[in-house]
Amino acid sequence: MAPELQNARKTDTVFRTENLNIYYGDFLAVRDITIEIHKNKITAFIGPSGCGKSTVLRCFNRLNDLIQSFHMDGKLFYRDQDLYAAEIDPVEVRRQIGMVFQKPNPFPKSIYDNIAFGPRLLGYKGDMDELVERSLKQAALWDDVKDKLKEMGTDLSGGQQQRLCIARAIAVQPDVILMDEPCSSLDPISTLKVEDLLQELKEKYTILIVTHNMQQASRASDRTAFFNVEANAKGQRTGYIVEYDRTEVIFQSPQEQATQAYVSGRFG
Amino acid sequence: MATSTSRTAMPTQRSNSSRLLDKGFVWVTGAFAIGVGLVLLAIAYRVGTDSLPAIQRFGLGFLATTRWSVNDEVFGALTQIYGTLVTSFIALLIAVPIGIGVALFLSEDYLPPRIKQPIVFLIELLAAIPSVVYGLWGIFVLIPLLRPFGIWLNANFGWIPIFSTAPAGPGIYAAGIILSIMILPIIAAISRDALVAVPTEIRQAAYGLGATRWETIFQIILPAAFSGIVGGIMLALGRAMGETMAVTMVIGNSNSIDLSILSQGSTVSSLLANQFAEAGGLQVSSLMYAALILFGLTLVVNVLAELIVRRFSLKL
Ligand SMILES: Nc1ncnc2c1ncn2[C@@H]1O[C@H](COP(=O)(O)OP(=O)(O)OP(=O)(O)O)[C@@H](O)[C@H]1O
Ligand SMILES: [Mg+2]
Numbered sequence: 366m367a368p369e370l371q372n373a374r375k376t377d378t379v380f381r382t383e384n385l386n387i388y389y390g391d392f393l394a395v396r397d398i399t400i401e402i403h404k405n406k407i408t409a410f411i412g413p414s415g416c417g418k419s420t421v422l423r424c425f426n427r428l429n430d431l432i433q434s435f436h437m438d439g440k441l442f443y444r445d446q447d448l449y450a451a452e453i454d455p456v457e458v459r460r461q462i463g464m465v466f467q468k469p470n471p472f473p474k475s476i477y478d479n480i481a482f483g484p485r486l487l488g489y490k491g492d493m494d495e496l497v498e499r500s501l502k503q504a505a506l507w508d509d510v511k512d513k514l515k516e517m518g519t520d521l522s523g524g525q526q527q528r529l530c531i532a533r534a535i536a537v538q539p540d541v542i543l544m545d546e547p548c549s550s551l552d553p554i555s556t557l558k559v560e561d562l563l564q565e566l567k568e569k570y571t572i573l574i575v576t577h578n579m580q581q582a583s584r585a586s587d588r589t590a591f592f593n594v595e596a597n598a599k600g601q602r603t604g605y606i607v608e609y610d611r612t613e614v615i616f617q618s619p620q621e622q623a624t625q626a627y628v629s630g631r632f633g
Numbered sequence: 634m635a636t637s638t639s640r641t642a643m644p645t646q647r648s649n650s651s652r653l654l655d656k657g658f659v660w661v662t663g664a665f666a667i668g669v670g671l672v673l674l675a676i677a678y679r680v681g682t683d684s685l686p687a688i689q690r691f692g693l694g695f696l697a698t699t700r701w702s703v704n705d706e707v708f709g710a711l712t713q714i715y716g717t718l719v720t721s722f723i724a725l726l727i728a729v730p731i732g733i734g735v736a737l738f739l740s741e742d743y744l745p746p747r748i749k750q751p752i753v754f755l756i757e758l759l760a761a762i763p764s765v766v767y768g769l770w771g772i773f774v775l776i777p778l779l780r781p782f783g784i785w786l787n788a789n790f791g792w793i794p795i796f797s798t799a800p801a802g803p804g805i806y807a808a809g810i811i812l813s814i815m816i817l818p819i820i821a822a823i824s825r826d827a828l829v830a831v832p833t834e835i836r837q838a839a840y841g842l843g844a845t846r847w848e849t850i851f852q853i854i855l856p857a858a859f860s861g862i863v864g865g866i867m868l869a870l871g872r873a874m875g876e877t878m879a880v881t882m883v884i885g886n887s888n889s890i891d892l893s894i895l896s897q898g899s900t901v902s903s904l905l906a907n908q909f910a911e912a913g914g915l916q917v918s919s920l921m922y923a924a925l926i927l928f929g930l931t932l933v934v935n936v937l938a939e940l941i942v943r944r945f946s947l948k949l
Contacts, residue, residue: 428841433742460843470834473857482852483842530838537842 377404378444379541379571380425385439387420389432393597394420395604398439400590402541407567409582409612410575412592412627417604418575419467421592422543425573426462427455460487463539467546469526471518471533476501476510479518479529483537496536504532505562524555531562535570542566544574548581560585579628582612589615591624680928684921695922699890701904703912708919710926712890716805716898717927720880721873723809723894724816729866731813732820736862737850739821740828753825760818768882771811776802776883779810783895798893803885806894811879816869823868827861828854860942867938871931877902901927 378401385398395417402408410418420429427448429435441448448458460483471479480497489496497514501507506528510521518529527547534542548556556578563572563585576582582589590609594602608615608624619625687695691708698709738744739753783800790796800806831854839849855862885897886907899907901923912920 426841428837431837431840456843456845458843459841464841466834466837466841468834470832470838472835472838472853482839482844486842486844486848533838533842 378402379404380444381442382424383440383442385421385424385437385441387417387424387429387437388435390434392601393603397605400606400609402571402573403588404571405567405569406587407563407572407574407585409586409589410573410592411577411579411582411589412604412607413594414577415602415604416592416594418592419545420604422545422573422575423464425541425543426464427458428464430455460537461539462541462543463534463537465527465530465534465542465544465547467549469523469530469550471521471526471529473517473519475515476518476521476529477514479533480536483533487537500532500536501529503535503562503565504528505558506532524551524558527551527555527559528562531559535566539570541571541573544572546575546577548576548578556581579616579630583616583628586612588612591615591619591621591627593623593627677928680921680925684918684925686915687918687922690915691919691922695919696926701888703916706915708916708922710901710904710919710923712888713899713901713904713923714926714930715890716808716884717874717900717902717930719805719894719898720809720812720884720900721870723806724812724873725866725870727810727813728817728820728869732817732865732869733824733862735817735821736824736828737855740825741846741850753822756818756821758818759814760822764815764876764878765882767811767815768879771807771879771883772803775810776807779807787895794892795894798891798896800895801885801897803883803897804895805884805898808880808884808898808900809894811883812873812876815876815879816873819869819872820862820865823865824858824862827858827865830861831857863938863941867934870934874900874927874931874934875902877906881906 380400380402382398382400385395386393387395387398398421410422412418423429424437424441425443425448429437437449443458443462446453472482474482477497480500481493484493484496498507498511501510506525509525510516510529518526521529527550531542531547548559551559560581563574566572567587574582574586588610589612591607592604593607594604596602608619608621610619615624616628619628687708691698695709696714697711698707699711700707700709701712702708735756739749739756744752780800780802783804783806786796787799835853835857836849839853844852880900881903884899884903886899886903887897888899888904891898905920905924908916909920
């Protein structure tokens, strides 16, 4: 692990951004993102489709670097370390900051190998069987799969696949887990299981979650950022944060009219 | 009265012509599929019965005899079987790594699409060059070009049986190299399709866990595309074993066996091409026997391919 990132684990504010503007080519997708993300809290991003929630989320583990047209200005600090500083290796960043995607995306490998992939990359020396079991238990999947670890991860049901992806993300013991609509392809029961899981995970991890589900945000998160989107003079639809506060405040006594309208479902 | 019946019938009933079209389509396509199978069986049957006299005369010894003498009516195809296997092997040895490398290069985002598309097109164009053109190119360009290299190989590694003769101009190695160029586009194009078909979500998952590009390619993308790539290689191998014109032009068509790849040789298909026109009697039957063996070889390759693909295929 890079020493810069190692030292960074100590402070209490996990992420701090200053006036992020994120572009895809000439298109300004999101503007003026200034936000602080707190340790061992669940932070939810809500807002209408296309307002840039996923775009902002992918900045935190530099996954946007894979998109050629992407560029960004402003500052993004991960525990006082500038995440986009020249000496920072995005690969190292992603080992600290895990991600769970909207669509379950297990590798076409066995359940066991899905979990073991990340630790093997990191050169994990401990007892792999034990790590696999622990990760699956944390993701509430162990009882479903303990007798078929050699079977393909892709043969599981959608909800099980998503929990497998969560287990895979926590197997590398990241500092932060980013989740982009992790429950959007799940049934209500699996969704509740994942939400319970989030409450357990936040003891150890800091979690950022994008969700379209208002109940989920209000039930499961500690802080909520409401994003909106606005066409500028050039007709580009640029997203921005309207309001960011404790979840109770956002849902019960928001400052902004737009937030009030959105969380009560009167948005249009 | 008409209204009430048509109303109740509406939701379930499609027009008769549409149903008929559906049925007809199934029948026609089914007939084509069965037709292709029948043609294959008919060819196999014909080749089988025509080779019967030679099979009765030489038995399995045909596979182990190198002598091919029209005057004495003694025929054995070991030389040609060896030539077929060795030329195909050389071709794969060269074309598989290069083909997969090209496919990887063209499936990753190293190049902007504007440059990538023409390259993909050019590689696929390689497959469209007629094999006689490859043969001519082999005679006039490749063989002279390879000569110094062959001499060097023989001088320095002559103690290895496969390099034990001085290069004779045309030869097994020239045929193998020509074949490698001919099958390269097959391997590259099919492998590329298989690689591109690996969902981007999986790629993102690997990057998201902190895998580097190489770790992602070697541990996730290539295994996921494995069955497609093997399919491409096997198709290419089938092509290499059956290729006739270009090979006949550059292999030297010697009917005596020599382990050295620098020496002249022949393959089953080059033998058939050379001899069929003026053959008669037992010779024809022996040629048919050789063809049957080639048929068998390709069948084995395809069955093996199928098994490998089943064994390792990763469901996506
Ligand atoms: N790879 C990309 N290239 C170009 N533009 C992109 C890319 N990804 C997203 N965008 C654009 O950026 C804007 C924000 O997209 P983003 O996916 O972040 O929205 P979102 O809030 O996550 O929406 P949703 O709720 O539908 O997932 C959209 O206008 C989208 O078209
Ligand atoms: Mg999104």
